[in-house]
Amino acid sequence: MDKFAEILVFLSVVEEGSFSAAGRKLLRTPSSVSKIIARLESRLAVRLFDRIAGTIRLTQEGHRFHEHGRKVVDAMTEAENSVTPNELEMTGVLHIHTSLTFAKYQLAPLLPLLLKRHPGLRIEFIIGTDRGDFLKRDIDVAIHSGSPTELSLVGKPLFLRRWIIAAAPSYLKRYGSPAAPEELHRHHCLNFTVRQHWNSWIFIENGVPKTVNIQGLVGADQGELLRTLALVGLGIVRLAEFHIATDIAEGRLVQLLADYPPAAQDMMYVLYPRGRAQAPRVRAFLQFLNEHFAA
Template identity: 60%
Template sequence: MDKFGEMTVFLCVAKEGSFSAAGRRLQLSPSAVSKLIARVEQRLNVRLFERVAGSIHLTQEGLAFRQASQRVVDAMNDAENSVISSDAEISGQLTIHTALTTAKYLLAPLLEEFLERYPRIKLKFMLGTERADFARQSIDVAIHSEQPTELSLVAKPLMPRPWVVAAAPAYLQKFGVPATPDELAQHRCLNFTIRTQWNSWTFREAGALTTIATTGHLSADQGELLRTFAINGLGVVRLARFHIAEDIRRGALVPLLEAFQEPSADVFYALYPQGRVLAPRVRAFLAFLEERLPRN
């Protein structure tokens, strides 16, 4: 087996967490997989896995080798896919997992162009804020904020996600305009019931970061409902800029405390399983997002 094949086997073992599971996936015996890994370790003169009580774990050197191997495998797949399929030939169903607001406000406006470019691709969206079960739900790619902690997933950065604090003109007329972040304590803030860290609003004041833990009368597990509450004058909301940019443009919401906004932002990531050979339709979608999504 050549080095590319060895890397493919190594990445499968790292993903599956055992020689036997990797063997089943690759249709190799566990002993063949174990001998191949031992041969690679001997050639590199390092231990890639720690073997303890019947389980295996990547060593520090193994983690570094996994990252480098993934880049090599991805590059090889890119090279092959670049000559295998033209845009018109790329086909199949592409299943995407993401949140409702991301699908509605960020992705939906781009889909007509994508489908014109790749007319043989069929798109299927599965919506939710929780992490996707790629295998059980047959998901190709997920688009979410926050880098995953799962070693089984690749996280490809797509775009920053800055936040905006805003309220409706009717609310501000009734309750006043907060001049500083501290004044939010006297206002009705709209909160999330999921990922409650989003209810701690960070600002930059006098050169230092300050975090305000917000409280209010209304909360929801969907940003889209919080947006509706805010437009109806029910409180102050903090949502992603892409989500409420059109509401601000038409005057339905007024941005607040802009001088105190922390310039750093969350990041949207495209998530897909580690070690998986990406289908041309998935690579086409990721390349399209890189081309069309804003970089700031």
């Protein structure tokens, strides 16, 4: 067996989580998969997996080999696709890490267009508000606010996310509307339990930034849940314009403090590991994003 084939077996074991599952995927017996991994470890003179009570776990060396092995396979895939005349023949699984809100309100409506263009492509979402571990979770692309600080990641701006403050008519009927930012301290505000800086609401008043630190009775780590809490009248919320614009247009929520525009506007970035953009599935997705979210 050549080295490239060994890498494919190794990657299958990592992705499937066991020798037996990788064997089923590759139409091999678990023992043959185990022998290939043992031969690979012998040739490299390192242990790639720790075997513990019938389970396997990547060693530090295994994580490094997985990172570079994936690049080898991506490069080979790109080489093959470079001579494929029909772009529709693109196949593979694209792993996208982003928040539930962005996936639901921004990406989901566009997926039919992407999959119509690339019918052989599969999409798998990994939902979370943090950026996630690209290597451990096999993330191809992440979409989050803020440029990356990790040297291993590339970040390209997508669009500026504008925040809006709003509440349900039922809440305003009971507690009234704040006339100025400082009056928010007398109201029930709904706050994030992650990224605490999102709970510092900054307004521009007479050209000067003014910060109101929100201390709410109810919080959540997902913007979609905060939206639901606001809709049932539990408090005032600050969420992205793309998230609640329809609720405001249809009267389910009422925009507040419109005369005090929020200073906080986050740039949304698409993030990916260096070198991963060479993979055809990633390159196609980045091009698609650029068409629909030109910053």
